[in-house]
Amino acid sequence: MKNNASNRNTSSDSEKGRLERKPFVSRREQQGPDYYDKFQATKKEWEKFITGNTDIDRQVITAEVFDSWVRCQKLGVDPIRIPHHEILAGSDLKKLLGYHASFIDISRPFMQNLHKFLAGSGFLVALYDKDGYVLEVIGDENAVNHARRGEFVVGSLWTEESSGNNNVGTVLRLKKPIQIFAAQHYHRFFHNETDSSAPIYDPEGKLIGGICLTGHYFRATPDTLGMVIAAASAIENEMQTRKAARELQVAYRFQKTVITSIPEALITIDNQGLISLINDNAKKLLFPDENNVVGQPVHKVFGKENHRFLSIIRDYETLTDAEIRIFTRSTGYDYTMTCNTISDADGKTIGKIIILNEIKRAKTMVTKMIGAKAKFSFEDVCGRSPRFLTTLEQARVVSQNSSNVLLLGESGTGKDVFAQAIHNAGDRKNGPYVAINCAAIPRDLITSELFGYSEGAYTGSRRGGNQGKFELADGGTIFLDEIAETPLELQAVLLRVIEDKSIVRIGGSRVRPVDVRIIAATNRDIMGEIRKGTFRKDLYYRLSVFSIHLLPLSERPDDIPLLVDNFVQKHAQYSKRKPCTVSPQVIDAFQQYNWPGNIRELQNVMERMLNFARSDELTADLIPEEIRPTSAGHRLEPIMTSREFERQAIQKMLSNKLKKAEIARKMGISRPTLYRKFREYNIS
Template identity: 35%
Template sequence: MYPERSEITRIWKALRKNGECEGINVPTIISSSWERCRQLNLDPMKIHCNKILSPDQLEERIRENIILVEQAMASMKDLYRFTRRTGFVLVLTDKEGYILKRLGDEDVLEFVSTVNFVEGGKWTEDIMGTNAIGTALIERQPIQVFAYEHYCAGSFFTTCSASPIFDSNQNLLGILDITGPYNLANHHTLGMVVAATRSIERQLILFDSYQQSETENMYKNIIMDSVSDGILTLDHELRVTHANGLAGKFLGFDNNIAKGKHLKELLPSGNEYFISGIADNKKLWNEPFIIKRYKDISKVAVSSTPLTAGDGRVLGKVIILQAMKQYRQMLKRAMGASATIGFEHIIGGSQSLNGAIERAKVAAYSDSNVLLQGESGVGKEMFAQAIHKNSNRSQEPFFAINCAALPRELVSSELFGYEEGAFTGARRGGNPGKFELADQGTLFLDEIGEMPLDIQAVLLRVLEEGSLIRLGGRELTPVNVRVIAATNKNLSEEVKKGKFRADLFYRLGVLMIEIPPLKNRKEDIPDLVEHFIKAFSRKLNKDVDSIEDRAVNKLLSYNWPGNVRELSNVIERAITLTQGSVLKFENLEPDIMQYDEDSFVAGAQSKPMDNVEEVMIRTYLKKYHGNKTRVAKELGIARSSLYRKLDKYSLS
């Protein structure tokens, strides 16, 4: 039997006054709550909740907790079927104790509203003392508060049972509470509430999983539709599980209706080769295929990766599709087809070299073909790269090919490409040539004078028409390529001899640049030597930082038939042999150490030593910023002698 209301009042007053009452066992969780209320100086005679949200604030709270509200309301409605017409009211609060939703009989709701047990009311301990909602929020566990166990008078004729609701990470979301007449509640009431909250938590976990799955699918779709490749996933039967828009475009089907369909259902006949290639459980990497669509064809590079289970069973495949043009762009990047050298990397300040550089800079602003002429080793490819890097094609590929290094039978396929079956051993799907790969960019043809005459004719046609036909093919492929050619031969003489086509010579030589040999610009040697010493010291992990004057003099007097390339090789070898920080005369190659200056004729009438002497004077003047005293000291001559030499070489 439950005590009468008067007895409830007596017990409550005794508890409030003494903290205990004879015959009444107060749970620790309740006594702890009462102590908190006393420390807050909370009025035990408080009847009404005085903390209520405005309608707008309540609406905002519900919006913030809409998932909790929607999932909890289903369980609350199920529970209400058992509590209808019993005087109980079901309540859902947020994590701060604000009532978001109530469910109960109309008369019951009206009655509890008299103490502001309403939507928007805050029923925390600091507002309404010990009560199931507020105390469950603090203790984070289910609790039942019976009649006189409430701290404030407004609630001591009710019993409330509440259980916290947690998410999958044990974050507190809110409270589910049943409040009703004290004489109708029992411990089973709390059990019902706990069961209902567990159901709500399960629904929230399922909803989170669904949301996460939906979000992941959304991200996956966005990512797959954002990439520049077609992406197709298939199950083990070759049925589509996903296809982005580009996959549908490449293969010619609507990706929105492709899911669940076999490739054979989506593609017209004539694609057996492609389907069998995909069906084969081998990994493919950028294999070229021609796809027959219902209205036309598409050329794609296909990569296929089988998905296998632990026991080796093939579960499906991921297919990556690239347009052949995109594949070629990727191939260009993979082959490092770019220019890395600019004009700033061309070492030297001689008048003849500067003149060549200025002409090359003019060529860079033009889109005309360029012919670079000069001896082997003068740096023709450096000039070609610098022209490309400073041109409006600088972001496009730069390909270099040495015409003299290719076997005659490979020149055509290397330049213009070939189709599948063009010759024995031809790659399946064919192969693009350097002209196709260099499309929109620059093609550097070194040693152009070695190109066979029949290939010269094909090259001329490509340059004139801006298109090519692959070896073994029929289809015209448009190409937009700027050609920079280079030669160490006198092409005018080669034309006269019938070894080079005159029309091709004129087509290539719209802009002609002569790069001077090193023997004609010896004043650049000290700068080149300094550059190479630094570069090879780093490369070879050496500490060489200077060079003997005797070694410099010998380098200045040498003829350099191999030009800058030969000088580079000489310095690299000398650095390798050098012990210590100074490159010495004896570290130079024997051919250079034993070179006889008197055998070298620098010009028609000039003597070799005069040439070397002038270069040395120029070098020291530059080194010491025109300080003639320092220059004379370095040369080991009197100032008066130096002045005579300055007049002699017109350096004064």
């Protein structure tokens, strides 16, 4: 609610009463000759100005005051008519004071001190905001009542437009301290007063308001302006102090939250060797039985058994992820240790910060960072042919234990998908899944890649050493693809790792236990490699606790429609398009092609056709040239039914002198089933 007093009748009795506030100058001795003479001098210049004479004595009227008179004249301010002010009330006033509550709260003690110093002088202390609204008024009862008659109350708006130059509006315009004495006021109504006022800036340097002293002119001195300036400065300093305190508190809360949130154990040590801070995780891991280790010497807390830990703190300025064993309660625990120096603004060392991470937890973090997670499950495996379903059931059974598995099959048959599905269906599904292609790593690097290396193992090795894939897979599964490509010397090491369930990093001597399930895979004839001497027979037996043979796509043509539909659906989901239909001619051509690249080749062909498709149907003209029928009706690969292909495969294996048991194993069928196929295909 706003009360605009300018709507009142200016000739009312009450306003005549306000007009009676004439300067009391009849007793020159009481006021003092200096004030009386100064008053008369200013009044003389004021009368000259309002009558149109601008030849003003600048010794009496300062440049700021003269400029303010000119502004008021241009604004059309009546220097004689009683001024009226907008006054906030009700919810508007409550909102104003609520918004500036902190400003008022900070300023009030300084206003009260100023009032006490001037008690009995008739001066009034007031606080106002950047818009000119009065926020707080403190003074003697007579002074407050006198101000109320002039509408100088909390919620009133004071601007040069409404009141001429004054202790609020003029300071806000000039943005600097000013004193307006008696008739230096443009409006006659204020000639009895002297205003001393100073602006107030917040810690960011923004003008937020000001503080003023108002009283009878004959009681004013140059010191009153100095008092106001000092009060404004004190308020600004208090705001700066409170801001700094808030920032310090916020920084402390941030620091405390960060320290508490760090999952590692954190310890800070001052330059006297005393523990200055530990977080909750450090207390839980290292000092569960200690009430308070802060303030205690670090060498006494950790003891002589942790001499390496103490020597690192003493000798290293910076160290990252060094492996260390720390003994607590006579038991050793393995950590990675990071040590950094804490310096002051001048670069002087004032302490050190130590971060300890449990090795087991660090491995979990690393495996997450490198994406060591299996994403495929048995639900992602497509197929419905009887022989394929038999293979799938074998894999499901195998997944329920932790024995090693050897996956056999041509390239592109989905050995990696089966490996991930076996992992995700077993008890190790929440552990890491680390895959490595043995054929893709140079022979001189594969050992360190699998088993890691210790610090200083060779030139350029990482400080603190490096974990190998077996350590990263601890508690989970490692998939060794293309296992037949590994050199014999590595096969010997791998055999020992399987037997001992532990590894020793290159260049190190410490035995590190590992709990890892191995799933190996190869597209080679592994028995042939054993006969040639390129693969160890004893390693084969340790890897092939379970051996699963994945059928080539040429032996499961009935699964092609299902695989095609699966690729179509995935492509639609990825491209956010409606799934295409596939013409029967495409399916027929696919089923007659032998797919030497197996499922991977089919997937590539489908992706190419889907990207080139310009309609909602995949037609035969989109089939790549290499598998498309020729003009003579022949394909680049010989056309044969799955039965013909199977018969030829059996005959070929027989001609290679393979035993019937080995043929059955390669085909993933039982010997009785193989004999049945002999009779069916008339094979003797």
